[in-house]
Each structure stands twice: as C-alpha cells, then as structure tokens.
Amino acid sequence: MPELILTTYDWVPEPPRGYVRDLRIRWALEEANLPYRVESTPFKDRQADHFAKQPFGQVPWLTEGDKTIFETGAILIYLGECSELLLSRDPAKRLVSIEWMFAALNSMEMASVPWSLFKFFGDTGDTWAPKFFDDWVKTRVKHLEPVLAKHEWVVDTFSIADIALADVLRLINRFNGLEDQPACQAYVERATSRPAFIKAHADQLAHFAAADAHKR
C-alpha cells in the first residue's frame, strides 16, 4: 500500500482551528490505525496546483501513490472501504452508515454551516436570515434527538457516519445549538472522548500552532 498523505492548509486564522476539515480524515486514519503523514498547501495564496487537486481551492485532499481524492465524504468512504474499523462489511450496516453520512453532510450541514456564519460574524444587521437558519438548525437537531437517544453510534459500532455526524454536531454545539438536546450532546461527548478524535484534534491544533511559531 503506497504512503497516505493528507494535505491541509499551512496556516489558518484562530477561529476555525480545531474545525478545519482535515480533522475528519485525521480522525478516520487514527481510528483505522492507518499510517499517514501531513503536508501543507498555502492558505493565503492558492495556486493552480492546489486547484488541480481540489477544484474549489478547499482542503483536505488525500494522496495515495498517483491517486488523489478530494471531498471529505468521498475520502471517508474510500477509507471505509480500506478498513472494516470504519465501515462494516455487512451490506445492510454499510448502507445505514452511508445514509447517515449523507444525512450529516447534506441534510444537517446544509443548515448548520450557514447558521454558524452568523455566529462567527456576530451581528451582521440582518434579521430574517439569522432567525430562518436558527429555526432550520433547531428543527434538524430536534428530529435527530430521538434517533441518538436510541443509539450509541449510528450503526451498532462506530463508523465513518459518526465521524461526519459528530463533527457536524460539534460545530453546532460550539455555538450552543444543542442546548435542548441532551442525547445529541451526549453523543458529541462520546465521540470526542475517543482517543482517535483526541489525537486528531491535538495534531491539527499543533499543526497550525507550528505555523505561527515559524512566522515569528
């Protein structure tokens, strides 16, 4: 198996640290005990070779030999197919994992990322949109609550669906969007207590902190 290389930005400002999407891939790689190394691409001056790897100029992407994969959802499925620790070989369980990955990325995050912008940017002077997105996120987490009250993980055992869903909920929780949803909160707590998450999170913070140190 050729070496796995995860590419992320060389630096990001303070607010997104701990939330940059390479985290989802670091987490999966740690869960599966797959060796990898991290490379950097400029955050501030994104060049053509970046867009050749990631057409939208985002991060991360994963390289394995001459293969490059972008989009965290696609990378998670790819790694899931490399390791049973991330995705069950049972067709029914595999399907539920994939279902919930899309639920996290297309149903939950489509509401929560716009919502989080208003939290990041503070008072924008708008009145309609902050309320609209707040209602949207609240409806989503309200429907998620009974599901997570019944399940330790989305399928029986931890899978890529939990990486996607817990990371989406973690951002909602950062801005107190899970206040009325104890099962969602407990799920985030469970997920982020896993040694693989703790290492992935610490490694991302260290990566960006090292960039600061290098600048001084």
Added chain:
Amino acid sequence: MPELILTTYDWVPEPPRGYVRDLRIRWALEEANLPYRVESTPFKDRQADHFAKQPFGQVPWLTEGDKTIFETGAILIYLGECSELLLSRDPAKRLVSIEWMFAALNSMEMASVPWSLFKFFGDTGDTWAPKFFDDWVKTRVKHLEPVLAKHEWVVDTFSIADIALADVLRLINRFNGLEDQPACQAYVERATSRPAFIKAHADQLAHFAAADAHKR
C-alpha cells in the same frame, strides 16, 4: 429483485415543483431502466410513520422489500451499485463519481440552497446574507466552469455524479446564477436534454398536478 417503490409527497406548492428531490431518484431509475412505482406521503400532516422512514420528515425514500433507504445521495450510490449505467465498475472511475457527488451535495449545494432561499422569498430586508451567499455561489461556479469546459460528463460516461451536480446547477440556473458560466450552462442543457431527465421531470409535474385535480 423485489419491487422498487419511491415515496414522495402527495402534494407540494407550485414553486418547488420540478425541483423536489424525488426527481434525482426518478432520473436515476429511468437512466438505469429499473422498473419502479411511486407512492405518496402527506406533505401537510407528516406522521410518525413518515419520520420512521425519513428521520427529518423530508422526501424521498426508496423501498425495496423490507429495506428502506433515505437521503438522495445514499439512494444514488445504492442504485449505482445496482446498475453499471449509473456507476462505473472501474474503481478509479467509481471514485471520481463519488467524489463529485459529494462535491455537488456538500460543496456546491451548501452554498446554493441557502442562496436560493433569498431568491424564493424575495426581499427579506437583509443585506449582508444575500450578498454573502451570492459571492459564495459565484465563487463555486467560477471554479466549476473550467472543469465542465473540459468534460462532457464528470467521468467519461454519464453517472450518478452528473445527476447530483446537474440538479444542483439547475436550481442555480433557475435564478440566473450561471449567467457568466457558459460551460456550466451547456452542461445543464446537456443533462436536462436526456430522455431519462425529461421523463422524470414530466412525471414529477404530473404527480403533483394530479393531486391538484383530486382536490378540486
């Protein structure tokens, strides 16, 4: 193979007609020549049996025997695995399709759906958010333009990635968001000229029109 049943709302208001997400699944089923029938679930009064099938109270879901699948992304992958007409059996091509499905649903649509709300609702009195989302969608389609200028379809042949991406772009195009992107426009034109799309679209419109007729 047990019968495939696609469930959508019994009725929706005029504006979303032609854009309800069952369209993506109808389109895939038509492309693959898979026989199916359509069932309805109440739009206005969503009951527990709806949330049991689709935890967020959305549509569609697909039933096959005792199996129920929700999330259009997951259903498209499932159907792709049923039919080579939707997803290549070549691992590298399959990966590119899955990559671009996530690009459509998690990178493009996360910007375009919030953006479309301001188009649907007209002047909300907000000033910051409409501009923010407009810039976001413009940046995304600007980066997509050179990719689609070089490819007839995302992979060599039509796949589930094109269903997801073309349907996302179709909504952007509805509100003139592709004005400066001729390759994106031509791609939407190519995709929506396919007989499978034309039938899927006409069938969805007829389904909701029949509900109107039934009410009178």
